[in-house]
Amino acid sequence: MKRTVLFTGLVILTVISVILASCSTSNSTTTTAIKTITTTSEVATQTTSAIATTTTSKVVSTTSASTSMAGNWWDKNPKPQYGGALTLRIDRDITNFDAYYQQTTAISAAWLEKLFTDNWTISPTVFAYALDYRPNDYVAGQLVSTWEFTDPKTFVMHIRQGIHWQNIPPANGREFTASDVVWNYDRMYGLGGGFTKGSPVASQGNFALVTSLLAPDKYTVVSTWNTSNPELVYETIEGPNTFLVNPEAVQLWGDVTDWHHAIGTGPYILKDLVSGSAATLVKNPNYWGYDERYPQNQLPYIDTIKYLIIPDAATALAALRTHKIDLMDGISLQNSQIIQKTNPEILQLGIPKTAATDIDPRNDVKPFNDVRVRQAMQMAIDLPTIASTFYGGSADPYPATLTSINMTGWGFPYTQWPQDLKDQYAYNPTAAKALLAQAGFPSGFNTDIVADASGDMDLLQIVKSYFAAVGINMDIRVMDSASWSAFVQIGRKHDQLAQKQNGTLGLSFEPLYQFKRFTTNYPVNYMMVSDPAIDGFYAKALAATSLDDMKKLLRDANEYVARQHFVISLLTPKLFALYQPWLNGYKGQASSFSGVGGGPLFLGFYAARVWINQDMKKTMGF
Secondary structure, eight states, X not given: OOOOGGGHHHHHHHHHHHHHHTSOSSXXXXXXXXXXXXXXXXXXXXXXXOOOOSTTOEEOXXXXXSEETTEEGGGGSOOOOOOOEEEEEESSOOOOOOTTTOSSOGGXXXXXXXXXXXXXXXXXXXXXXXXXXXXXXXXXXXXXXXEEEEETTEEEEEEOTTOBOXXXXXXXXXXXXXXXXXXXXXXXXXXXXXXXSOOSSSOOGGGGGEEEEEEEETTEEEEEEXXXXXXXXXXXXXXXXXXXXXXXXXXXXXXXXXXXXXXXXXXXXXXXXETTTXXXXXXXXXXXXXXXXXXXXXXXXXXXXXXEEOOOHHHHHHHHHTTSOSEEEEEOHHHHHHHHHHOTTSEEEEEEOSSOOEEEEOTTSTTTXXXXXXXXXXXXXXXXXXXXXXXXXXXOOXXXXXXXXXXXXXXXXXXXXXXXXXXXXXXXXXXXXXXXXHTTOTTOEEEEEEEETXXXXXXXXXXXXXHHTTTEEEXXXXXXXXXXXXXXXXXXXXXXXXXXXXXXXXXXXXXXHHHHTTSTTOTTOTTOOOOHHHHXXXXXXXXXXXXXXXXXXXXXXXXXXXXXXXXXXXXXXXEEEXXXXXXXXXXXXXXXXXXXXXXXXXXXXXXXXXXXXXXXXXHXXX
8 A cells, every 4th residue: 555644635535526526416315425334325215116007118228317408417427537447356266157057147247248237327316226126117228229018928129239249259249139139048948949948047937938039130039928917028038047148159169168268248358267366357349338328438448357256255355455456245234334444435335135134934833833923023023223233223123024125116115014013013022922822832932043154143142132031042053055055945954943144025136036935835935835825926926917916916915924924024234335436436236246146247237337537546546
């Protein structure tokens, strides 16, 4: 580090000016980078106003949602600069580059693209893309330019013209066409074209409802479906297993699992990979894309992306503190507070987790097959106190049901609950003891919980003490994540309680998949819920013909889940994204950079559009 005291005043002024300039003209400060944990703001409300429910309306998502008579919201931002390098961290070795074989695509989203992406012209104060779910209002075309339902069962996509595969053999820079889309979907899901068996990691799922997928001309893809549910079609087409690989590469090599065969249409090219150490990507000089905010600017801005493979979180945090990494997300409150003290120049954003934390009882065995027992366990826990003390006020104090409270317009948020339901979730140990007595356990009972070691053991100890106060004595058995998954999620060998880092409530992914969570025999239904009403909700959702019908069904499913207490709700904490002040354009976009878990689904999209303020970086001595 080469900073000196002489630079301190200039650095502070520079950082403040950039923060202020990056804010929208809106009065909201929900996505403004913060400097103190105690004033951490919510990421911008994820507004999800309804899309047109008619199935013949044409959708064009480009720049129309962001302009006004006064100009564009980004006009007050600093103008992007070209050049520089972005250094990121991934927590595991990178071993596969073909989405056909590996659902977690790791860094391959830097060179592989999808049909749909996020809308770069939407202000973060309107929608920050901080959730996994992208409502159809805020989806833009990436490889497609426009799309529409020509009738309730026919979905047509128009391929953007002028897109080319990277100029690497055997693709050699040829134009990307509709036939490439059909070939990829046929291969991934076994829909035809000589592919009778789909990917081993991507279940055909809703693609089984596709009756035909054709490319009638060079720039048009026509899909017909055995459903009139528009949300189902959107969710399926926009799904995570839809990265498009080069057909010639697969035909030549059989697959593209070797990193030397990485070819796509995206903004970056994989130049080098050292197993267990690092991966280096360089800008694609022939990339087709231009900045939607500055249409004259060809993308990408940054010359090089370097991924450091750092499995140990403490080591990665040390690299962030010493400015060797530009961005890390998924950081706990405790670690973010530490870095706030040691490195106040590093900017922070609080982002709600994609699921609530909870305690998961087996609903098919005693005593948890009695709803009174499950309700008693819920009433034994003081959620507001946990929110204010353990989470330092950074988590909302509300219990969760099926859908995240952050998915505005969907589900059944706590503020809308009737009082009798709120009472079932209020801290009331006296009522909890009475319910246990009614269920035949006047002295409580003994139980154990199988906990994933990646979860929060300190929180679990707090829950244990609350349970003990009403006579429920809970032993904690900790397993590493792989063992936990084999024992609980796959083997169903646990006989009482389970808990993992991301729970089964407060979900922020696609609505249709939320209906599945508690359906009989669903793979992640390790709570062993088997309820005809829940199964009926999913069946009705599949048959829905409008978005309004879907929203009503999900609202009712949420209330049913809340009243049945299938799962004991804790809270939805925030995780924190920490980034260097010279990184411009980043506003906490979910799944865009982190290599942890599901992979950076929008890595190439955002990495092409963010930029490095190299003057600031140099002034700060780096």
